[in-house]
Amino acid sequence: MQKAKSNDNPNQTKHAHWKNVKKYTPFYLMLILPVIMLGVFSYGPMYGIIIAFxxxxxxxxxxxxxxxxxDHFTRMFNDFLFLRALRNTIWISLLKIIISFPAPIIFALLLNEVRQMTFKKITQSVSYLPHFMSWVILSSMIVEVFSPQRGIINYFIGLFGVEPIHFLASKAAFVPILVGTDIWKELGYAAIIYLxxxxxxxxxxxxAADMDGANRFHKMIHITIPSIMPMIIVLFILRLGAILNAGFDQILNLYNPMVYEVADIIDTYVYRAGLEQxxxxxxxxxxxxxxxxxxxxIVFANMLIRRKSEHGIW
Structure with a gap:
């Protein structure tokens, strides 16, 4: 009897598989165009990497x-400008991971505790808005805010007798401005997945926690955070894989030759080498x-995390 059961199982599994395929046929058809676009615009042009050699x-x-x-790879690691761009890219990305990555998690946790729905919806809508603006628009706003002649920040510090500061031309101020404006732009939208x-x-x-006498803080620490931890881990692995993406659009629209020493990253270096030179x-x-x-x-981070927990991308 057991042998007959084992012989029937593959047929049942195959039947169930094709039943699911038939059930979700419209969704598979909807995938055809995105897959074609992915192949044409993402994988098709990859043959062009041959010119790197x-x-x-x-x-x-x-x-x-x-x-x-x-020769290009040898030149790369002997080029001071590339090594500087690599250093800046890693430094800016690490700052964004350390500061910007936890920001939407904290924001989502705080927003989840809000019980006044009107205030909650208004806060969400306001926090989402910057994400839907391009860095071209936002950079124009940031330049005006930090302008030494017209900026509101220099206006306020001028009330205390301080001379105007050109923040966007200051090596000490430029990177904190990058991190702060990155949080401002992506905070609300990045919090959506956690919410x-x-x-x-x-x-x-x-x-059950209420019956045990737990307050809201205890429930956040012992229920909410552990429940969203798998999602945090997956997004952290993906963010770690993008450590050499420090924000091309943002930096290209904000930096200037005065701050190249701290702001020039790999993407802007490639932009100048490829399109300008x-x-x-x-x-x-x-x-x-x-x-x-x-x-x-990505592979290394996923492998390391899988050794310590059951969560990961694969």
Whole structure:
């Protein structure tokens, strides 16, 4: 009887599988266009990384250009400007991970405790708004706020007899401005996923905690945070993999030659090398290096976290 049961199980599993496929056929059809777009615009152009290993000449084309025996990668690690950009990228990204990453978690936890629904909805709407504005618009606002002639900050410190400060040209002030404005732009939108995760927590857990005499702080620490921890871990792994993405749009629209020493990152370095100096092959090599490091960091972080817990991306 057991043998007959084992023979029937594969058929039942196969039948259930095709039943699910038939049930969700409209959703599979909806995926066709996104998958095609992903292949055409994300995976299709990847063949272009071959020029990172060549002395690319537009006249000869990609395939006929000569191989360079990894000269671009050798040049990369001997270039002071690249090493400076790498250092700045890691430093700015680490600051954003340490300061910006926990900010939406804290905001979501605090917002989850608000019981006045009108105030909660208004706060959410106001906090979401900057995310939907481009850095071109936001940078114009930030420049005006910190302007030494028209800025509101310099106006207030001028009331105390302090001379106007050009914040965006100050090496000491520029990086804190980057971190602060990054939090301002993404705080509300990044908190959405945590609020959605909190809404799925079993209310019975809170009711049981109430019966045990737990206050709201205890429930946050012992129920809410452990419940959203898997989501925090997944997002942290993905954020760690993007450690060499320090915010190209933000920095490109805010920085200037006065702060290159602390603000020039890999992406702006690639932008200048590739589009301004037309060194497409060298810029491709730098970009390839950055992406390989990002993939390795994701794999390593996921492997490390899986050893310590059951959570991870895979």
């Amino acid at each position: 060549k002395d690319f000449s537009p006249g000869l084309g990609m395939w006929r250009s000569p191989w360079n025996n990894f 959605a995760t909190m809404s799925a927590i079993d209310p019975g857990l809170y009711e 037309f060194q497409l092959d060298y810029a491709t090599a730098v970009g390839l290096f950055k992406n390989i490091v990002g993939i390795l960091l």
